[in-house]
Amino acid sequence: MTEQIYFYPVWIRLWHAVNAVLCILLIFTGISMQYSDPDFALINFGLAVSMHNFSGIALTISYFLFFFGNMFTANGKYYRLKVEGLSIRLWKQMRYYAYGYFVNEESPFPVSSQNKFNPLQQISYLLALYLALPLLFITGWALLFPEFIINKLLGFSGIFLTAQLHIVMGFFISLFLIIHLYVSTMGASPLSNFKSIVTGWQKLH
Amino acid sequence: MTHKNYRAFSLLLAFLILTISLTVIAQEDENSSTQALKYNPEDFPSFEDNEFCLRCHSSGYFVLSDTVSGLSKRQAMCDNFNIPKDNYYMSVHGSFSCTDCHSSEYQNFPHATSLRFEPAFACIDCHGGDESFAQYHFEEIDAEYASSVHAQIENGEFNCWKCHNPHAYVPLARRDTLSIDFVVSSNQMCLTCHGSLEKFQLLSDKELTGIVEKHDWLPNQSLHFKSIRCIECHSAQNLDILVSHNILPADSAIFDCVKCHSKNSVLMGSLYKFRVIESRKSSGFLNAAIIDNNSYVIGANRSEIMNLASLLIFGLTLVAMTVHTLFRVKKSKKH
Numbered sequence: 001m002t003e004q005i006y007f008y009p010v011w012i013r014l015w016h017a018v019n020a021v022l023c024i025l026l027i028f029t030g031i032s033m034q035y036s037d038p039d040f041a042l043i044n045f046g047l048a049v050s051m052h053n054f055s056g057i058a059l060t061i062s063y064f065l066f067f068f069g070n071m072f073t074a075n076g077k078y079y080r081l082k083v084e085g086l087s088i089r090l091w092k093q094m095r096y097y098a099y100g101y102f103v104n105e106e107s108p109f110p111v112s113s114q115n116k117f118n119p120l121q122q123i124s125y126l127l128a129l130y131l132a133l134p135l136l137f138i139t140g141w142a143l144l145f146p147e148f149i150i151n152k153l154l155g156f157s158g159i160f161l162t163a164q165l166h167i168v169m170g171f172f173i174s175l176f177l178i179i180h181l182y183v184s185t186m187g188a189s190p191l192s193n194f195k196s197i198v199t200g201w202q203k204l205h
Numbered sequence: 206m207t208h209k210n211y212r213a214f215s216l217l218l219a220f221l222i223l224t225i226s227l228t229v230i231a232q233e234d235e236n237s238s239t240q241a242l243k244y245n246p247e248d249f250p251s252f253e254d255n256e257f258c259l260r261c262h263s264s265g266y267f268v269l270s271d272t273v274s275g276l277s278k279r280q281a282m283c284d285n286f287n288i289p290k291d292n293y294y295m296s297v298h299g300s301f302s303c304t305d306c307h308s309s310e311y312q313n314f315p316h317a318t319s320l321r322f323e324p325a326f327a328c329i330d331c332h333g334g335d336e337s338f339a340q341y342h343f344e345e346i347d348a349e350y351a352s353s354v355h356a357q358i359e360n361g362e363f364n365c366w367k368c369h370n371p372h373a374y375v376p377l378a379r380r381d382t383l384s385i386d387f388v389v390s391s392n393q394m395c396l397t398c399h400g401s402l403e404k405f406q407l408l409s410d411k412e413l414t415g416i417v418e419k420h421d422w423l424p425n426q427s428l429h430f431k432s433i434r435c436i437e438c439h440s441a442q443n444l445d446i447l448v449s450h451n452i453l454p455a456d457s458a459i460f461d462c463v464k465c466h467s468k469n470s471v472l473m474g475s476l477y478k479f480r481v482i483e484s485r486k487s488s489g490f491l492n493a494a495i496i497d498n499n500s501y502v503i504g505a506n507r508s509e510i511m512n513l514a515s516l517l518i519f520g521l522t523l524v525a526m527t528v529h530t531l532f533r534v535k536k537s538k539k540h
Contacts, residue, residue: 033466034503034504034507035468036466036467036503036504037467037468038461038463038467038469041463045461045462045466046424046462049424049462049503050424097529101533101536102532102533102536146428157501159501160501160506162501163501163503164508164511168511171515175518175519175522178519178522178523178526179522182529
């Protein structure tokens, strides 16, 4: 029988579900606004604006649940990056995804109770959750209250630069989502990781 | 610190505060008393002649005298007839003498009532049919106005001067300064009547509707009011002239966000038209006219470079995932 480990406590699963729904809403409404067209509307513009604003505010609140959860529970340890030897570990993991996985090599960083993420996952989650998302929140809230944005920075309009940073970070988050979904299919079976984030139990393979 | 020292320190501090306060007050007085003129009277040959009119018409009051009793008293000058000198001499018409446009009979005081019925010049009367003004397309502007909702006003009281103050007019739309001030000054033209029952009822018997309530549907209403002009939505665009003068009836106004918030934003043909024309002369990337300005229009601020870069990154990611999937399928078939 495959060994299972209780990986995702209820609060993480709830946060993940809320996060997933809000991120998808934000990406769809964001793309709809950025590429709005009088002849074709993915979502009605006014509705997209309201949904984007509402989802952005809700995501900020949900982020604090994650942030403080990581600060006060054991889950935070998975996000502590060990810099020493990082490039070697990243290379090992990339090599495994690109080659070792297909020739049935052992995973260089097998999932365990002490090792929830492999180095590539860890660094991408860190960048997404502790860099891209905070930048999205700061720029998003600034765009909700543009009167607080400085007028000019390096000769460019402050509001334009804020919006561009928001869009670029939004783009990286959507890219992260696609890669995250794909990598999730590489568990014990293509659907096992999706089941894990619902039940909390992770199969070890 | 001893008690004595403490008292000496307190006195010194009080003295310093008092000195600084008095200096600030003195400087403020100095600033207000020696406020520099924004114009040089010597540049205006009619300056002396105009003083005869402007001593009343720029002072906020006039002196009314009764020739029978010999009594005189100060009366407030109505705002409509008050012409701040700074505004006049900085305006495009500042070089004119008052009597170039107004009857010389105005030199008699009190002015005769019949002068109130003196027909006022319209822009086209001076600027029409003149080659030196051809670039401003006054004839098209006149034709646009004739088909606008303003020209349909029942009592025929509407004219150019209801929106454009001839004594203060500066062609802001042709200047490359799309600041908030430009939008404010444009919207102020509309609000002069549409935001004041007093002015509105001089021209129309219709009910004056509240601007804020009427635009309840607009998200971030105050931001829109600050950033764009009323005419962006309330006039029909004409590519031949810089500022559309064909003001539409309220029910024909743009009511669709995407008209502005899209790649071919109508703002490019209205608010940003001058910048678009100017940017055509130099190379620039798409919608640079908006980007240069201190604003951001969701959906209209697109960069072709960023679009291409994002498509490339997305494309490469999808290709990598597809290739990886194919190898995974091949591997699973082996087992």
